[in-house]
Amino acid sequence: MIKNKSFLVLIALSFLEVFDFLVIIGQKERNLEEANEILDKYPLIDGHNDLPHMIRTNFENQFDQFDLNDMKESLKKLNKSNIITHTDIKRMKEGKLRGQFWAIYASCESNAKDAIRRHLEQIDVVYRYIEQYSDFFKLVTKSEDIMKAFKEKKFISLLGLESGHAIDSSLAILRMFYALGVRYMTLTHNCNVPWATNNLVDRLSNASAYGGLTQFGRKVIREMNRLGMMVDLSHVSHQTMLDALEESKAPVIFSHSSVYALCNHTRNVRDDVLLKLKENNGIIMINLYNGFIKPNNEVPTMDDIIAHFNYVKNLIGVDYIGIGADFDGVSSTPPDVEDVSKYPKLFAALRENKWTEKELAQIASQNIIRVLNENEIFAKSQEHLEPIDDIIDQKDLGDLYSECRTSF
Amino acid sequence: MISVESKKFKKSLIIGILVVTIALIVGLSIGLALTQNSINNNFSKANQLLTKFPLIDGHNDIPSMVRKNFKNQFKLFDFNDLTKIKDELLGTNGVTHTDIMRLQKGKIGGQFWAAYASCESLAKDATRIHLEQLDMMKRLINKFPDVMKYADNSIDLVKAFNEGKIASLIGLESGHAIDSSLAILRMFYALGVRYMTLTHNCNVPWATNNLVDRLSNASAYGGLTQFGRKVISEMNRLGMMVDLSHVSHQTMLDALEESKAPVIFSHSSVYALCNHTRNVRDDVLLKLKENNGIIMINLYNGFIKPNNEVPTMDDIIAHFNYVKNLIGVDYIGIGADFDGVSSTPPDVEDVSKYPKLFAALRENKWTEKELAQIASQNIIRVLNENEIFAKSQEHLEPIDDIIDQKDLGDLYSECRTSF
Numbered sequence: 001m002i003k004n005k006s007f008l009v010l011i012a013l014s015f016l017e018v019f020d021f022l023v024i025i026g027q028k029e030r031n032l033e034e035a036n037e038i039l040d041k042y043p044l045i046d047g048h049n050d051l052p053h054m055i056r057t058n059f060e061n062q063f064d065q066f067d068l069n070d071m072k073e074s075l076k077k078l079n080k081s082n083i084i085t086h087t088d089i090k091r092m093k094e095g096k097l098r099g100q101f102w103a104i105y106a107s108c109e110s111n112a113k114d115a116i117r118r119h120l121e122q123i124d125v126v127y128r129y130i131e132q133y134s135d136f137f138k139l140v141t142k143s144e145d146i147m148k149a150f151k152e153k154k155f156i157s158l159l160g161l162e163s164g165h166a167i168d169s170s171l172a173i174l175r176m177f178y179a180l181g182v183r184y185m186t187l188t189h190n191c192n193v194p195w196a197t198n199n200l201v202d203r204l205s206n207a208s209a210y211g212g213l214t215q216f217g218r219k220v221i222r223e224m225n226r227l228g229m230m231v232d233l234s235h236v237s238h239q240t241m242l243d244a245l246e247e248s249k250a251p252v253i254f255s256h257s258s259v260y261a262l263c264n265h266t267r268n269v270r271d272d273v274l275l276k277l278k279e280n281n282g283i284i285m286i287n288l289y290n291g292f293i294k295p296n297n298e299v300p301t302m303d304d305i306i307a308h309f310n311y312v313k314n315l316i317g318v319d320y321i322g323i324g325a326d327f328d329g330v331s332s333t334p335p336d337v338e339d340v341s342k343y344p345k346l347f348a349a350l351r352e353n354k355w356t357e358k359e360l361a362q363i364a365s366q367n368i369i370r371v372l373n374e375n376e377i378f379a380k381s382q383e384h385l386e387p388i389d390d391i392i393d394q395k396d397l398g399d400l401y402s403e404c405r406t407s408f
Numbered sequence: 409m410i411s412v413e414s415k416k417f418k419k420s421l422i423i424g425i426l427v428v429t430i431a432l433i434v435g436l437s438i439g440l441a442l443t444q445n446s447i448n449n450n451f452s453k454a455n456q457l458l459t460k461f462p463l464i465d466g467h468n469d470i471p472s473m474v475r476k477n478f479k480n481q482f483k484l485f486d487f488n489d490l491t492k493i494k495d496e497l498l499g500t501n502g503v504t505h506t507d508i509m510r511l512q513k514g515k516i517g518g519q520f521w522a523a524y525a526s527c528e529s530l531a532k533d534a535t536r537i538h539l540e541q542l543d544m545m546k547r548l549i550n551k552f553p554d555v556m557k558y559a560d561n562s563i564d565l566v567k568a569f570n571e572g573k574i575a576s577l578i579g580l581e582s583g584h585a586i587d588s589s590l591a592i593l594r595m596f597y598a599l600g601v602r603y604m605t606l607t608h609n610c611n612v613p614w615a616t617n618n619l620v621d622r623l624s625n626a627s628a629y630g631g632l633t634q635f636g637r638k639v640i641s642e643m644n645r646l647g648m649m650v651d652l653s654h655v656s657h658q659t660m661l662d663a664l665e666e667s668k669a670p671v672i673f674s675h676s677s678v679y680a681l682c683n684h685t686r687n688v689r690d691d692v693l694l695k696l697k698e699n700n701g702i703i704m705i706n707l708y709n710g711f712i713k714p715n716n717e718v719p720t721m722d723d724i725i726a727h728f729n730y731v732k733n734l735i736g737v738d739y740i741g742i743g744a745d746f747d748g749v750s751s752t753p754p755d756v757e758d759v760s761k762y763p764k765l766f767a768a769l770r771e772n773k774w775t776e777k778e779l780a781q782i783a784s785q786n787i788i789r790v791l792n793e794n795e796i797f798a799k800s801q802e803h804l805e806p807i808d809d810i811i812d813q814k815d816l817g818d819l820y821s822e823c824r825t826s827f
Contacts, residue, residue, distance in 0.1 A: 387547055391480075
């Protein structure tokens with residue numbers, strides 16, 4: 001008798017388990033469906049993708065060497081299948097990515113040397129793939145054109161400059177980059193510029209000795225505000241973050257940074273800064289690089305990723321969050337969101353975590369559109385002002401700059 | 409004894425002399441008056457012409473002057489009238505040639521402003537300085553919106569003139585600005601540059617400059633390299649005019665051979681009249697005619713008259729006449745090089761004096777049609793033909809070839825971190 005009962009209970013439990021399992025799968029499918037629906041309704045605009053740099057590194061910017069529709073195939077043709085690629089048109093479509101700030105990047109090696117040239121060459125790369133695949137891409141430089149492009153079913157392409165060494169300490173060069181369509185500038189990469197410090201100084205015991213923005217650095221912020229170019233604080237030092245948030249009269253961004261409290265990498269953003277970001281009405285666009293999501297070289301799960309979004313939402317609210325995955329700019333990405341085709345999975349997971357459609361629409365793009373738009377509005381209010389034509393103090397430049405510099 | 413007849417003779421002689429003297433005076437006065445009238449007439453006709461047709465000068469170095477003297481800081485100078493600050497100025501013997509007051513007096517209808525950086529910046533910060541000069545000029549144009557209007561195509565150029573503004577275009581001086589990168593060439597085009605002078609007085613890795621023509625073994629240096637020819641092709645594809653001022657004789661020939669659109673000399677004069685390596689030889693002028701291009705006469709003393717002699721108006725006119733006689737009036741313009749040179753002719757010393765030049769040409773029997781051509785119709789034609797050619801190339805891919813590292817040599821290794 002007892003045996004029979006146990007057996008029945010066992011069967012019932014198994015049945016329940018299977019039932020639960022099916023419910024969960026069903027729920028997961030529903031979440032994914034809903035995520036896809038949301039991403040069809042609202043554009044997903046990512047804050048930072050290093051495809052232009054990937055093209056330079058692997059193809060020397062030679063357009064006959066690759067087909068942007070399928071980069072895996074392009075690398076295979078060159079016997080470079082081992083090279084990591086996160087981004088191509090095929091996977092962007094799969095991932096329902098509808099807009100991107102393309103990173104115009106040159107390494108710190110070029111600092112004080114050929115930084116301007118290298119950054120300009122990367123703008124040329126983006127212009128060229130927008131032109132070559134003009135059925136798909138559209139260059140956008142104004143917030144009002146974002147939804148227009150979305151409705152026309154074009155891929156919204158904006159430009160972000162990485163980083164401040166590109167301007168060679170010259171406000172004139174900043175203006176020329178703005179004229180070429182650049183709409184944010186990451187103040188530093190992983191090296192100081194003569195007017196701002198980078199996150200690596202935060203690893204030093206005497207970090208505070210290095211300071212943040214210099215007087216000239218504050219002029220850079222002001223000129224960016226005047227133009228309507230968003231200030232991007234990814235990569236900068238903690239002090240630079242604070243100084244910039246103090247100086248900037250328009251909302252700032254973190255184009256590809258995550259939460260320090262969950263992963264204490266100097267590239268991530270601390271709570272005190274997040275609180276100031278809220279006052280500033282800015283945005284933090286979560287970076288999906290393994291090393292910024294989870295410390296100690298651990299491989300992040302989807303829950304680890306979601307934790308970052310939840311943390312910011314709980315601390316300051318959903319108005320200040322976006323996504324800046326840093327695809328093609330990092331060596332390792334979470335297995336659950338490994339490349340641009342996997343955004344829907346991320347949104348499904350957020351949905352599972354009770355994020356509403358409204359909230360998902362915000363982090364997908366409404367927040368970043370708001371920030372860009374506010375920068376434009378502020379710039380318009382400054383139209384009557386003269387451009388700042390101050391020159392950086394020669395003593396701020398130091399020896400590093402003397403070799404390749406022939407004039408103020 | 410003095411006879412009555414000799415007294416009469418004396419009287420007649422005196423009367424005769426008086427009559428002749430009076431006749432001479434009257435004759436001279438009438439003659440002078442007529443000449444003055446003719447000059448006044450030519451001058452007023454010249455002014456009328458320049459009100460009707462824009463005068464577009466090919467090359468003015470005010471951006472360089474502003475950089476040298478004011479570090480591009482606008483609070484340090486008033487562009488309305490720079491004659492006030494003569495003494496402290498550097499670079500051009502303490503003299504400036506250009507400001508709004510004098511531009512308006514000189515009836516300038518359009519100007520190619522030179523975004524220039526010296527050869528010192530070659531292989532170093534050339535790109536930065538050229539960009540800063542571009543920024544400075546755009547700011548200057550924006551600062552005086554009632555007087556100047558930015559233009560980057562032939563239609564907007566004419567529109568600006570019709571609105572009573574000085575159509576302001578940008579020329580890049582020179583090729584070292586692109587740091588041997590076709591991508592940078594494209595970025596300068598995107599920023600509004602509509603001609604590029606291939607070299608200044610130094611070689612770039614892909615083209616030689618006029619100074620090599622002073623050497624006995626000039627031919628060993630060649631002209632354009634393979635990459636240099638790609639630069640020309642890409643300029644043609646974009647619609648950026650190729651400017652051959654400053655380049656070597658061989659580079660001129662190579663560029664004229666390679667370019668499928670009309671080329672310009674934005675500020676060069678006639679070699680046959682003044683054998684400076686900056687000037688243009690007859691063989692090149694003949695090829696320029698086939699090319700349908702333009703030579704815009706430079707008024708620098710040293711390019712008008714050799715041996716440090718001070719040129720007269722006749723010396724200047726001789727250059728215009730020479731080109732007209734050799735190849736025709738369709739290929740001539742004016743690129744005075746004001747604020748880029750140390751000494752200018754006393755008769756056309758600054759931008760306010762263009763009407764005098766036109767009056768003198770008129771006196772030399774240049775017709776209104778011909779004057780309209782050299783004032784602007786020729787350069788507008790050349791710009792427009794470059795635009796038309798570019799449009800025909802719209803389907804073509806940009807050239808993304810990279811310069812051969814060996815063409816760069818050691819000079820470039822210091823400040824260059826990547827292809």
